[in-house]
Amino acid sequence: MKFAILSRNGKLYSTRRLVEAARERGHSVRVLDPLRCYMRISSAGFDMRYKGKPLAGYAAVVPRIGASITRYGCAVLRQFELMGSYSPNSASAIARARDKLRCHQVLAAQGIGLPITVFGDNPDDTGDLLAMLGPPPHVIKLNEGTQGAGVMLTEKPSASRATIETLRGLYANFLVQEFIAEAKGADLRCFVVGDTVVAAMRRLAPQGDFRSNLHRGGTAKPVRPTRAEVATAVHAAQILGLGVAGVDLIRSKRGPLVLEVNSSPGLEGIEAATGVDVAGAVIEHTAAAALKQHTSNTNLTDS
Structure with a gap:
């Protein structure tokens, strides 16, 4: 092929x-x-x-x-x-996943667990916006940041307001989320291929940081996700239309919560942590689906 x-x-x-x-x-x-x-x-x-x-x-x-x-x-x-x-991963699915706000709206509409998220545009509404979210700590994320860049933790209401005002002054698109303290700076990266989690790792933030991204100095080890975590990861990818995705989850008191769905997940960290041939799984899934599409199109043409 x-x-x-x-x-x-x-x-x-x-x-x-x-x-x-x-x-x-x-x-x-x-x-x-x-x-x-x-x-x-x-x-x-x-x-x-x-x-x-x-x-x-x-x-x-x-x-x-x-x-x-x-x-x-x-x-x-x-x-x-x-x-x-x-x-x-179709072009429309990648665009849908890349926009964090849109992604959260789509997933929440289908019942996927997420950290509570707020978003607003007018500075006059900042106080009420934060009141809708609840007391700090707050996590503030740029809408199109990657690998932990553009993610900030604020521990006081004044710090949240100041950060929001600064980002608005820079005309940046961002959203604000609740901080899940019980996760203790750790998350799960579930690598979804088709309808399967082919590999998963637990990432832990370095000392003094809350971001567990490996590019930020986080550490990783293989993990066996629970049935609920597998179901959440696969369902989130399918809702967005992604056949290959890195779904980042955190463990909370109310079950697994989706932090982000990455349409172009890196292979190095997860292959090193788990020893799984993730690249092979991606190629095999893609080849099988491409062959199925070609066969279907040929049958339609012949009929």
């Missing part, structure tokens, strides 16, 4: 592992920088070129689209989809 990996850097661990896994399973694979893909769109059809040469015939595309290129990367992925390629 002909695979494309959409990635800005073929030397990144996650990209290299996906390439290795695809080749080990007999697929041809090419890494494409989405910013070098350009498109022709017309009612007669869809075309795409890369560094002066046409792109066609890719049965499957695995997107590794960073937050900084979400809009263009999704446009490129959508073009592949319109040209008949299968992707485990």
